[in-house]
Amino acid sequence: MDGLVHIYTGNGKGKTTAAVGLGIRAAGSGMKVLMIQFCKGGSTCEELVIAQLKPAFELLKDKKISKFTWQMTEEEHKQMRENTLNLFNLAISSANNKDMIILDEIMAAISAGFIDEKLVFDFVKNKPSHLELVMTGRNAPEKLVELADYVSEINAVKHPMTKGIDARKGIEF
Template sequence: MGKLSQGCIQVYTGNGKGKTTAAIGQGVRAAGDELKVYMVQFLKGSETGELKSIAKLEPYFKIFRFEKKRGFFWTLSDEEKAELKKEIEKAFEFCKEVLKNKECDMLILDEIMGVLHNKLLTVEEVVEFLKSKPEDIEIIMTGRNVPNEIQEIADLITEMKDIKHYFEKGIPARKGIEF
């Protein structure tokens, strides 16, 4: 570890497609230079193409998931939301340990903004986490609706903006493209 002299905080946000894809691309680039990349995926329980691709990049790039497969957040019962909250908290504890022990060079928190938006973690918890970041670790966060407190701490924010989308033509999410 410690191959980065200066780690930054990056955010990929916006309503457009490509937030997770951009984070994965950055992770693939880092893994190509033998940096160790951990990606923790929040609010994603179903099978996606990146799980198979990234498995081929181990030990340099690993994806971690702590949640069982469920529907979208707004379809869950109160009991399922409580269970999900516990899984999210476990995943976030894992992230804290990874930072504290400097287990990777780049830590990607995929869909962390969705976690905040759904109040499964607090903005204060994530801000405190970001402030604890060692100097030589890169953090990448994805998701819509970035809180102001995180915007202030971030070193880079890229917004993915929908200009045109094939969903409007009725083309559904496709395996290998959207998931």
């Protein structure tokens, strides 16, 4: 089976949730899944479930992130670029040994300048033929959209945040 390329983009809630759901489906069918989260710090509830699915479904992220990108110093931005590149290189080196790789918030990493769009484009274009590749994040670059087989745009029509309702454990994180 040839692997295809998926993108979940848009300004709505649910891009990561959709990718996690697809990863769980893949792991449940015997596939080996690696999810790498970019630009996300702290822990989320889905990590607890994914940890129970090891070794079929593994999650890696930069655990040193403690601020939003606009709150970071130039030195912290430099460290983020280095950490992002290291995580991305891990995805590349794992590509032959996994059936699915999820690059969660890779579009945010591109937008923030933590990784060069060309590196991501080259990986997508030259990925192993068996690999199912899933990418998430707002503002997917048009070049990546053109390469993808699936593109789902998730747009916010309504969101509780506009009413002042904070993120809730188990729902937003």
